[in-house]
Structure formats: C-alpha cells, structure tokens
Amino acid sequence: MIPVSENVDVRTTFAAFARDAILPLAWSIEEKGALPLHLIRALGEAGYLGALLPRRVGGTELTMSEFGHLVRELGRYSSSIRNLLTVHSMVCHIVHRWAPETQRAKWLPPLACGEAIGAFALTEPNSGSDFDRIETTLKCDDNRLLLSGTKCWISCGHIANLFLVFAKLDGAHTAILVPRDYPGVVVSPLADPLLGARASLLASVAFNEVPVDLSMIVGRPGFGKSAVGSMALDIGRFTVAWGSLGLAEASINEAMQYARATERFGKPIASHQLVARLISEAVIAIRSAESFCLKASVLRDSGDPTAVAATYLAKYSATKALATAGRNSIEILGARGCLDRSIAARAYRDAPIMELIEGTSELCEVVISDFALSGLV
Amino acid sequence: MDTRARIREFLVKHTRVHDLGDDQDIFVSGLVNSLFALQLVMFLEREFEVAIEDHDLEIRNFHTISAMASMLARKSSSCTREGTQ
Numbered sequence: 001m002i003p004v005s006e007n008v009d010v011r012t013t014f015a016a017f018a019r020d021a022i023l024p025l026a027w028s029i030e031e032k033g034a035l036p037l038h039l040i041r042a043l044g045e046a047g048y049l050g051a052l053l054p055r056r057v058g059g060t061e062l063t064m065s066e067f068g069h070l071v072r073e074l075g076r077y078s079s080s081i082r083n084l085l086t087v088h089s090m091v092c093h094i095v096h097r098w099a100p101e102t103q104r105a106k107w108l109p110p111l112a113c114g115e116a117i118g119a120f121a122l123t124e125p126n127s128g129s130d131f132d133r134i135e136t137t138l139k140c141d142d143n144r145l146l147l148s149g150t151k152c153w154i155s156c157g158h159i160a161n162l163f164l165v166f167a168k169l170d171g172a173h174t175a176i177l178v179p180r181d182y183p184g185v186v187v188s189p190l191a192d193p194l195l196g197a198r199a200s201l202l203a204s205v206a207f208n209e210v211p212v213d214l215s216m217i218v219g220r221p222g223f224g225k226s227a228v229g230s231m232a233l234d235i236g237r238f239t240v241a242w243g244s245l246g247l248a249e250a251s252i253n254e255a256m257q258y259a260r261a262t263e264r265f266g267k268p269i270a271s272h273q274l275v276a277r278l279i280s281e282a283v284i285a286i287r288s289a290e291s292f293c294l295k296a297s298v299l300r301d302s303g304d305p306t307a308v309a310a311t312y313l314a315k316y317s318a319t320k321a322l323a324t325a326g327r328n329s330i331e332i333l334g335a336r337g338c339l340d341r342s343i344a345a346r347a348y349r350d351a352p353i354m355e356l357i358e359g360t361s362e363l364c365e366v367v368i369s370d371f372a373l374s375g376l377v
Numbered sequence: 378m379d380t381r382a383r384i385r386e387f388l389v390k391h392t393r394v395h396d397l398g399d400d401q402d403i404f405v406s407g408l409v410n411s412l413f414a415l416q417l418v419m420f421l422e423r424e425f426e427v428a429i430e431d432h433d434l435e436i437r438n439f440h441t442i443s444a445m446a447s448m449l450a451r452k453s454s455s456c457t458r459e460g461t462q
Contacts, residue, residue, distance in 0.1 A: 098431045099431070100431060111431040131411070188449040218431070219431055219434050220431065220432075222434075222435075222436055223414075223434040224413035225411045226414030226415065227414055227418060229411065229416070229435055230411050230412050230414060230415040231415050231418075234415060301452060302423075303419060303421040303422060304419070304423065305387075305416040305417075305419035305423065306416075307418070307419070308412065308415055308416050341452070367412065373393070374390055374391055374393060375390065376390075376391075
C-alpha cells in the first residue's frame, strides 16, 4: 500500500541526515553507551526534536507519514537515537495535546528546539506492563500537592529536563509534568550496560515529596491512563515500529551485500538455497511490516480511530521482523555477523528490547486478537 | 443518522454489546478500557469535526451515549456562537 502523496524529497533529506550525522557515530554510540551532545543539538537544529509540534511554537509539523520515514532513517543507524526521538516526541505530543496553556507556553518552544528534553516516566519497580499497579502518588498535605514515588527504566532519564510522570491522585490515574530541577527529584543513571540500544540513557527517578501544583497536571485526574498514557504509548509504538523497520532493512542489506560478493563451494553464498531461504524469510517479514507501517501512517494522518489497531500491527510485525532479520543476517554473515560492531549484531541485540518496549509482543497479541474480534483489523 | 445513533454504532462495534442503552455507563459496566478511550476521542473528533480539549476530559462527558451527545451539542453551540461574533 503506497501513501497517496509521498514526499520523496523529505525522505531523501532524512536519509542524508542519518547517513551523514549518525552513521559515522553509530558504533561509538553503542560502544560508549552515550549520546554525543553535538548530535542531540544537530537533531534539534534540523527540527527533528520538534517533528510533531506546530510551526508556531518552533516545531516542524511533519505529517505522520513523514515522521514515520524520519524515524525509519534514524533507527536504521541507531536505536538509541530513535529511543531519544520516541520518548521526547511522546512528551511533546502530550504537552501539545493535553497540557494547560501555561504549561504549553512554558515548555513547547524549548521542547521543539531541543533545549529541553522530555522523558516518559511510567514504569515502576512493582509495575511494568501493569499500568494500574503504579504506586506513585499525588497527595495534598497542608495545602501543598506532593508527588512521591519511584520510576525506573526511564529512557533518556540521564539527560531529560522534563518528566511526564504518571501517578494516582486519590486513586485516580493522573499525569503531571515535573521539571528535573524541582526539589526532591533525584535521578540515578543505570550503571549496568544494556543488551542493546546501549545509549538509551536509562535511569531511575525518585520523586521524594516533590512540591507540585494542579496547574502542572496534564489532562484531568482520572484520565492519566486513558487519554494521556494511552495516547503517548500509541506514539511510542508507532516510532518503535518504524525504527525497527529501518534497522531490519539495514541488517539484511548488510547480509545480502556480503552474500552476493562472497563465494563458498564455487558460487556466491547468495546462490545457496538455504541462504536464499534466510534472505526471503527476512525480506518477507520486513516488507509485510512496511505495509503495516505505511497503513498506520495513512490512517493516523486522516485521524481514523482504526489507526490505533493498525499501529499495534505495525509495532508487532516490525519488531518481529527485526528479530528475524538480525538472526538470519548473522547466519548469512557467519563470524563477521558476530562482531559487536556489525549491523547484524546490533539488530540481533536490539530486537528483544524493541519487542519489550511500548507494549510487549505478548500484550500486542492479546490486544490484536481483541481488535480482530471487533472487526477492526 | 442522529448523533446518538452514530455514537452507539461505534460503541457497539468496539464493545460487541448490541443492546447498549443511551444512559448505560460504559466505564462502570467494564465495557471499555483505557485503550478504547483513545479510539473514542479520535472517533468523536473525526466523526463530529470537533476538538476534544483538556477541559473536556471529565468522566461525566464520556460515560454514557447521552453524555457524549450533550458534550458534542455544547461544543457545537459554542463554535456557532464564536463564528457569529
């Protein structure tokens, strides 16, 4: 399925940026587990950190189709950079959509240009996929509103200036914006290296009776999970889908290039039938995922509510395609694929993480089944 | 098709409950979850060409078909008044 209008120039621009700015640093980012500040600045200057925000606040106002292609190109070379764009865009979108005007005026311009980086603070030690079990609270105490709790596995927690925090106010799910520099906010970077997406800059964030106020609440009490959390995670799934697609493509392309150019037993590796099966299995998975991603983009751009179901399909299929591409590419490349710095190895390492974040594959299966039973997919 | 009927058609598809009353609380009765709320917002905005804003996010605006229809009528009336000023 091809979108009605494809802005090929925009895609070429995204690809050039990713190739020139990210590719030279792709291995270094993983090896050091760090995102270079100048690269984050470059993303901001290119308008990519404000991709989903209106031009009147300094954003780039990309369509979802354009945004998907941007994420595809960034994810091609770095899941860590894609992660930054994911969580930052989730916060941007929510602030734009649901924050009170005072918070929008304060935060949208710096978020748009990257002067402020947003992070999504939902997961807790006792609550992963189970949103309802969050224990972070907002409590009134002597005419003050205090935020207390601990969040963990927070992507870009190292560098975030603004947290979108999910808590309960009198038992009602509530989302609130909390600046990093507020008293009582303690960020603890995760010291252990990750399996993949090694520069995700994960941190635990403790909120120790942080004094906040009602004007910082996003949406309304009671809608923190439904309107705010669900909408943010929906954007997150969309970006993980497209980013996984880009990396899966890069991985199998690396393998095919090698398979064409290298001979074993008197002919190119690519000509051996079982290698052909490895290639076709990956390519079929990737092109299937691409069609889901494209459909999700078109539906999102038209405001169609079935975009939610389509995005689940895209995320599930693209992350599974990444797992297939990574594994199969390593088999094709042999020892070369086992080098840490190979694209295939990066795909293989990143794939399990992509399946976990923004809704595990298992949760996706449950949700997709429900959509199918309702005739929505 | 009137507003309530259009909303009911959407809800019936998602809840798979065919005898949904106008004043049946879709949240209390456990028919819908948080993921559905996202789709509901998108449906109402696209179908009725309105913008759901943060001040609209009250359970009382969404918990029944009647409540949603009333909210949409208020928003439509508000837009009309602004347009004639």
